Amino acid sequence: MRDLDWQPAYLLHARAYRETSVLAEWLLPGPGRVGSILRGARRKGGSLPAPFQPYFVQVAGGGELRQIPGIEPAGPALSLTGGALFSGLYLNELLVRLLPRELPQPELFVAYAGALGELAELVGGDMTDIELVLRRFERQLLDSMGQTVSNMHQADTHEPLRPGCFYQYYPEHGWLPAREGQRGACDGDDILAVAADALDTPARRRLAKALYRMALEPLLGGRPLKSRDLFAAMVPAAAGAIFTEPPPAPTADEEPAS
Known part of the structure; x- marks a missing residue:
């Protein structure tokens, strides 16, 4: 996944999915609104993204729910x-x-x-x-x-x-x-x-x-x-x-x- 582009993004909405995952909606300039599944984000030690926080993300896969293999803060949370x-x-x-x-x-x-x-x-x-x-x-x-x-x-x-x-x-x-x-x-x-x-x-x-x-x-x-x-x-x-x-x-x- 290292060759995937990093894109600016904001989290719009997130909700729990199954035992440890999260369904998340993002806004990005290129693909616009993107739905994703963050597997294991709710496990102990996992990282949950927050609204009003600028991020850089990597987007992979296709279909209604994309994969987000990389998430990094792009600045301080507002x-x-x-x-x-x-x-x-x-x-x-x-x-x-x-x-x-x-x-x-x-x-x-x-x-x-x-x-x-x-x-x-x-x-x-x-x-x-x-x-x-x-x-x-x-x-x-x-x-x-x-x-x-x-x-x-x-x-x-x-x-x-x-x-x-x-x-x-x-x-x-x-x-x-x-x-x-x-x-x-x-x-x-x-x-x-x-x-x-x-x-x-x-x-x-x-x-x-x-x-x-x-x-x-x-x-x-x-x-x-x-x-x-x-x-x-x-x-x-x-x-x-x-x-x-x-x-x-x-x-x-x-x-x-x-």
Whole structure:
């Protein structure tokens, strides 16, 4: 196995398998998400990999579960606490749930490593700073899956959205004109700011959160995220600031014309 390449990797998820082994999911830039079996990792004296720790690994074999004959730390483990810890678990769960196996993800790997680094640097668990990290990564994940949320043009005419005008977002259509004060109506200024990743106001952060949540929900198949529920159970006030439900669906008189 000495001739196998060493590749950077992060552990996304691990669970016990049989008496002494572990089933592990990894994120690597080349092969993307990789499933593996770590035989004997739970024996006395064995070594269990940890999340949020950069590694170099060797990958061998084929099929759904690859072999990892070599694992070496690539740097110190990142210390995530409080809201940052739950947020890291949220990122890991998104990747395990949504990424297909064995599809190269070099840009997403860099985005993930950067998000963990930002979370590790947060002091005091500032919810706004955590929000910005999560929204940026959610967008990068959606982009990598070809699920980019279009925030720049009107769905029916493809005309550019205009500052000062109001629009309603319909998941199967896009942005359509709305009346000011209509439920779910958004100012064009905020929509364009979200498109530019300028989440500098609470309204823009709420809008980005709702848009990305609506895009992610169908991909998750309606199954709740365990990390989100755990966060809500442990820190309900903070969870409300970071994770929200999608905006209410349009009523019958607000449905777009087909």
